[in-house]
Amino acid sequence: MARRIACLKQFGSHSMSFSTLQPDMSYFDKPGIGYIAYARHWGMRFVLADPVCHPQHQELMLDDFLATFSDAVFVQVSKPVIDHLHHRYRYYGTQFGSESKVDLGNWSLRGGKKQIIRTAINQARNQGLEIRESGFDPEVRKISQAWIRTRRCKNNEIRFLIRPMLIDYREGTRYFYAYHGGEAVGFVFFDPIYQNGKLVGYVPNISRSSANFKQGLWYALMAHAMEVFKAEGVAYIDLGLVPLMMDRSVEPQESRLLRGTMSVIRERMDFLYNFKGLEFAKSRFQGTVEKTYCAHRSALPALAMTAMFRLTRIL
Structure with a gap:
């Protein structure tokens, strides 16, 4: 834990880096380099945010992690992470929301x-x-x-x-x-x-x-x-995150099936979560909007998305 805290204070530039130290998380550690935080649910592993390490070691961390957990899902990660996962491992990298x-x-x-x-x-x-x-x-x-x-x-x-x-x-x-x-x-x-x-x-x-x-x-x-x-x-x-606030343009590595499903959830399932209300509230501060992504193996990871919503307690 002491090594992770030291790493966080040096490289914790992601908005969720601090949250990687929340209870009930598991860790993939590389001493002297950094760590990846993930949660387990329904037999699946959900990585939270980018690896906490120096940017030059990010790809090394991802490669070593996937050598052990090849089917992991990545949640709220940045475009550089998506680019590496897509080009080297053929992951889909679909917009998950936005930050401001x-x-x-x-x-x-x-x-x-x-x-x-x-x-x-x-x-x-x-x-x-x-x-x-x-x-x-x-x-x-x-x-x-x-x-x-x-x-x-x-x-x-x-x-x-x-x-x-x-x-x-x-x-x-x-x-x-x-x-x-x-x-x-x-x-x-x-x-x-x-x-x-x-x-x-x-x-x-x-x-x-x-x-x-x-x-x-x-x-x-x-x-x-x-x-x-x-x-x-x-x-x-x-x-912080505005879930399902997605740019209209669809990037080449995105799953159109998952994009369509998340658009339906945002527009028609407001009873699950106040997606539009949160977007309106944060937009009043007029910050610079940046995309955030999820990385997944299949074009429509229905079971993984259901498991993640259960993990977060939205469902």
Whole structure:
């Protein structure tokens, strides 16, 4: 674990690098080089994010991993990973969603699309809410449980693609809370992103808020935290995954069958997950959108996709 943490702090540049250390993960380690994190479900292996290693060792890590686990599925990986898996191993590399990065050096609240953020900030102020950073408070579990009951997935906290709220390793994480009358009514937890041994960004991985705040307390919490990070000289915020937010163009290595299936899920199965609502909320920050992919062996990996949705507890 100590070696993985050291590797994370040196090469953890993927938005999900920190989440690779969540509970119930398995690891493929190459001491002195890096590691690949994966979860097992229904006899399958699901790799989470890019290998945590120096970019020049990425292909070596993938080759050695696939020599042992040749049928693994890769989830939320970057284009360089897809290119290698496709050209060398004939994997399909299908868009899985998108991420959005906000350059904090140029961040401001100006612009028409940010009106909803400004409205949320004003409402928070008018309601007497105080937003501030603090240490981890175990009592926020109550807010989380109430929030989950308002979601599409009411029975369980989503895992794997979103790391659990309660984890053993928390170094570098940041916690911002909204208080009303001394009581916490919302929060956003941020995980660190590293590059070349330096902290370069944060990703908001856990967020919860009271359903009574109509304009979205998340906007006000995010705007406050981003101003704090900007003042500290943090380079950017990665807003994290928007599942099934896919570019209209289809790339040569993609499976058209899986693309079509995921488009149907996004358009017609909103009861599973609020795909469009999440896309709208994150788009208000007007970040730079980047594609993220899943890599799979068959053109329509129906069993693997079902297993992954079960793993994440969406199903």
